[in-house]
Amino acid sequence: MRKWLSPLLATLLAVAPMAHASDTVRWTPAQADAWYAKQQWLVGSNYATSNAINQLEMFQPETFDPVAIDRELGWAHEQFGMNTMRVYLHDLLWKQDPQGLIKRIDTFLTIAQKHGIRPMFVLFDSCWDPDPVLGPQHRPIPGVHNSGWVQSPSRHALVDPANDAHFRSYVEGVVGAFADDKRVLAWDLWNEPDNPGGGNYMDKQLEGEQARIAELLPKIFEWARSRKPTQPLTSGVWIGDDWSPGAASLTSIQRTQLEQSDVITFHNYEQPEAFKARVAQLRKHGRPLICTEWLARGAGSNVDTILPIARRENIGMINWGFVDGAIQTRFPWDSWQRPYTMEEPTVWFHDLLKADGTPYRAREAELFRSLAKTPRNAVPAL
Template sequence: MRRRTALKVPFLLAGGVSIIPTPRAAAAGRGPWSADRAQSWYRAQRRPLGVNYIPSNAINQLEMFQPDTYSPQRIHAELAMAGRMGLNTVRVFLHDLLWTQDRHGFTRRLMQFVSIAASHAIKPLFVFFDSCWDPHPRLGPQHAPVPGVHNSGWVQSPGADRLGDPRYVSVLNEYVTGVLNQFRNDDRVLGWDLWNEPDNPASTYRAVERRDKADLVAALLPQVFQWARAVDPVQPLTSGVWQGSWADPRHRSEIAGIQLDNSDVVSFHSYAKPADFEGRIAELAPLQRPILCTEYLARSLGSSVEEILPIAKRHDVGAYNWGLVAGKTQTYLPWDSWDRPQPEPPRVWFSDLLRLDGRAYQDGEIAAIRRLSPLARAR
């Protein structure tokens, strides 16, 4: 996704009990796993190789999981394609409004999704919150894709209308802990990505973005780690860094510091060329924790399957490209299609691996995935 500072703003629960922001470096209470525990967990997994997944008939997280548009048969078919090419994990975005809409129905659908994924030997990495794209999510029918525009319907969680509402903090807490408690001992789930690019200002929506968003997120993010940590799941927690410098703690942004200091497993995003991608791994390696690249693949920018995956394998880094089947998100279009819509698919796709009919966009990419998959020897 396209990406692109920070005070001490207290939040109040509905009953008037304050949640005072903890020091930004680490959330209060139970701390992150030790590096040894994280490495032991990683050794027990197959190296994660996957995609950021949304069904081709869904424009965003809401359409993926709302009861009227949830499509288990399509999910089954598309994850079967992923499994056949050697993928063993998918990164999947959730949304707080799905919890408020119908928590019991939502968790049933989540349980079914996990079962479908497991039938294809795929473990989900679930994402709770997201600071990218439209800051005004709405339940119900979602709009049609904007012709020629990359990711024209993706929505933030929580949205701008609820991010600064002190009465809603308890709902967010219930959402995180409710979902986590459902799966806290379930080894079919790989892990929990608590917040996608929390410091992304969603510049595409600058006219309607909150000016105090970064301050509010910086106050809330340590609390989200604290809520999740209190559940004590068997799966690790993470939140991926994506911009700035990470090697020296003194030079990290405030939010990047929160992410790295509280994550059990380190994760990052890079849509850069291979040398820069490898440099990002080098920045994070001194933390001595397992590393996941939870977003890559921007072909026109030099981030390709054939060049990125060998680097990830050499460094034992998990990797998730953006997109499986090209569909309503239209992420085969480049980011700049927001400024210059492209009515026809480009000759060089930006992201996504498969066409709607299941054929590969590039056969060589699928061959590379199969060759570099941790499942290759098992075949």
């Protein structure tokens, strides 16, 4: 067990002055390549415990479930050969109880290490419900994809600059607590920061949200870097026509993501030819690539076709999601408009395992295991 900082010392560290510029410099391409060369081929899932409807329920003290985590991460490694998981945190958990959150993250890391898994933690997220509230979370809406996932921060907290001190304390506190912890793979600072919400939340954004994120995101990279993490920092691009360096269509948020990330991460739920095209754009940045969201069977992003390409190209792959459960992402995105209350989807949209640990398709589990242990140059061309 880690030796915990006293609450006073932790508070002092959280509000410490900004480090000198030399301490907050992005990794060079050579440094990023050297880090990536030391990793196994990175393969895993976006993970929330099957009984948690969102990241609050997963990490709040009343519902944090080490038994479920141990069971499900065991399935990930044993059945799929996974060595990482992308795991979401929430700023309200830090506001509620900083030391308690750090201890629960440490417990999670201890369990993950037991199963050979080094997670990538996500600090902020712009997807789904923009009004998160601590405490008991509502139960899943029948037949609806991700019906209880929440944004971090809330839309009202986001647009108020008075909350920047809290955001900074959260970033520096969490990253600082684990900045030299070999059990942590990487830090994903903001998931889809330019997402307008998704589902039935597309018209719920407040005026100025995108401008605030464009202002905050570079600061968040600086705050995280001020803790001198030994792990890479990133934020993944996911929309737009061209992610090549200097592309005229890049927004200020996308430029920050691509110009500040130590390793380049991205999302792609498209068919193989579109996946290859995105990879070709991102290769021009000269940094390691990790796809932190993929697998949408109904949209053409399938294990059988996408995973071998990524293995051959040495691209890390973290699909959405893992165990069928309260987030209900076996249902497609359009279930927000047409809930699957009378029938199951003909083909699952996301997820790899049924709630009892049985693979949705045994062939998918076999392919994950096989590619996880296959040298890159031994993967056959498609």
